[in-house]
Amino acid sequence: xxxxxxxxxxxxxxxxxxxxxxxxxxxxxxxxxxxxxxxxxxxxxxxxxxxxxxxxxxxxxxxxxxxxxxxxxxxxxxxxxxxxxxxxxxxxxxxxxxxxxxxxxxxxxxxxxxxxxxxxxxxxxxxxxxxxxxxxxxxxxxxxxxxxxxxxxxxxxxxxxxxxxxxxxxxxxxxxxxxxxxxxxxxxxxxxxxxxxxxxxxxxxxxxxxxxxxxxxxxxxxxxxxxxxxxxxxxxxxxxxxxxxxxxxxxxxxxxxxxxxxxxxxxxxxxxxxxxxxxxxxxxxxxxxxxxxxxxxxxxxxxxxxxxxxxxxxxxxxxxxxxxxxxxxxxxxxxxxxxx
Numbered sequence: 001x002x003x004x005x006x007x008x009x010x011x012x013x014x015x016x017x018x019x020x021x022x023x024x025x026x027x028x029x030x031x032x033x034x035x036x037x038x039x040x041x042x043x044x045x046x047x048x049x050x051x052x053x054x055x056x057x058x059x060x061x062x063x064x065x066x067x068x069x070x071x072x073x074x075x076x077x078x079x080x081x082x083x084x085x086x087x088x089x090x091x092x093x094x095x096x097x098x099x100x101x102x103x104x105x106x107x108x109x110x111x112x113x114x115x116x117x118x119x120x121x122x123x124x125x126x127x128x129x130x131x132x133x134x135x136x137x138x139x140x141x142x143x144x145x146x147x148x149x150x151x152x153x154x155x156x157x158x159x160x161x162x163x164x165x166x167x168x169x170x171x172x173x174x175x176x177x178x179x180x181x182x183x184x185x186x187x188x189x190x191x192x193x194x195x196x197x198x199x200x201x202x203x204x205x206x207x208x209x210x211x212x213x214x215x216x217x218x219x220x221x222x223x224x225x226x227x228x229x230x231x232x233x234x235x236x237x238x239x240x241x242x243x244x245x246x247x248x249x250x251x252x253x254x255x256x257x258x259x260x261x262x263x264x265x266x267x268x269x270x271x272x273x274x275x276x277x278x279x280x281x282x283x284x285x286x287x288x289x290x291x292x293x294x295x296x297x298x299x300x301x302x303x304x305x306x307x308x309x310x311x312x313x314x315x316x317x318x319x320x321x322x323x324x325x326x327x328x329x330x331x332x333x334x335x336x337x338x339x340x
Contacts, residue, residue: 005032087188194337211236
């Protein structure tokens with residue numbers, strides 16, 4: 001695409017700046033970056049998430065748009081919604097003069113489904129394409145695992161699966177007090193169920209369906225937050241017309257980070273470590289290990305390249321990446337969040 005690309009950002013915290021850095025690597029210099037910033041409390045960060053001196057606006061040559069009522073004069077092509085979860089849909093429906101643009105909404109779609117129907121009408125009326133960013137889907141290890149599952153080369157059927165994500169939110173962002181982060185605040189859409197919704201999304205993406213059997217979410221630790229920090233949920237899935245059971249475990253307080261997918265099959269098991277970047281296949285007494293590049297940013301780059309390809313080709317965002325799919329995972333996450 002030769003024409004100039006104009007991009008608007010809402011939210012320039014850790015994930016917003018990551019996408020911004022990656023865009024600068026991919027897109028030509030003629031790309032123009034705009035932002036709508038009210039508080040401007042986020043500091044400039046390096047690629048490791050550490051606070052550094054300087055201005056975000058100066059570093060990335062960003063122009064601020066103060067009045068969204070005149071957004072049409074900026075000819076915006078792409079909008080990145082990377083502000084707190086509870087503001088996602090509210091932000092989008094404010095852009096009344098935005099037409100024929102592509103939206104990149106950082107997961108999840110929102111913190112509630114209250115304005116979902118209004119949102120659907122809005123994007124249809126304004127002819128907007130929606131992509132919801134679930135970066136874990138672009139992890140090289142997950143892509144390998146998904147290929148094995150879809151091609152059914154390793155097993156006849158799956159008996160059960162475990163999806164686990166444990167971390168300590170005190171260690172998430174060195175530049176901010178965890179108590180003030182959106183993940184810790186109910187009003188901003190925090191809590192482990194929405195923040196770590198990736199596991200629900202991966203389960204749906206892998207098996208194509210999910211029926212909640214039982215769940216429990218709670219506040220168990222001494223973290224000074226007003227949202228749930230633990231969740232355990234069981235699901236019934238069907239793959240190749242065979243029933244299997246999935247377990248999802250999420251928490252905000254485990255000292256050692258742990259993120260994995262374990263699939264127990266009739267002929268062995270698959271174990272994907274999403275932090276250490278390896279996939280282990282166990283079959284009888286044989287073990288095969290696939291190691292992947294230990295570069296966290298790679299999956300974000302893969303995700304962004306995929307999104308930009310859709311934009312440059314003027315293609316419709318496939319249902320597995322758009323608001324329809326994001327609705328499924330959000331609906332489940334809100335359900336398990338409410339069951340304590």
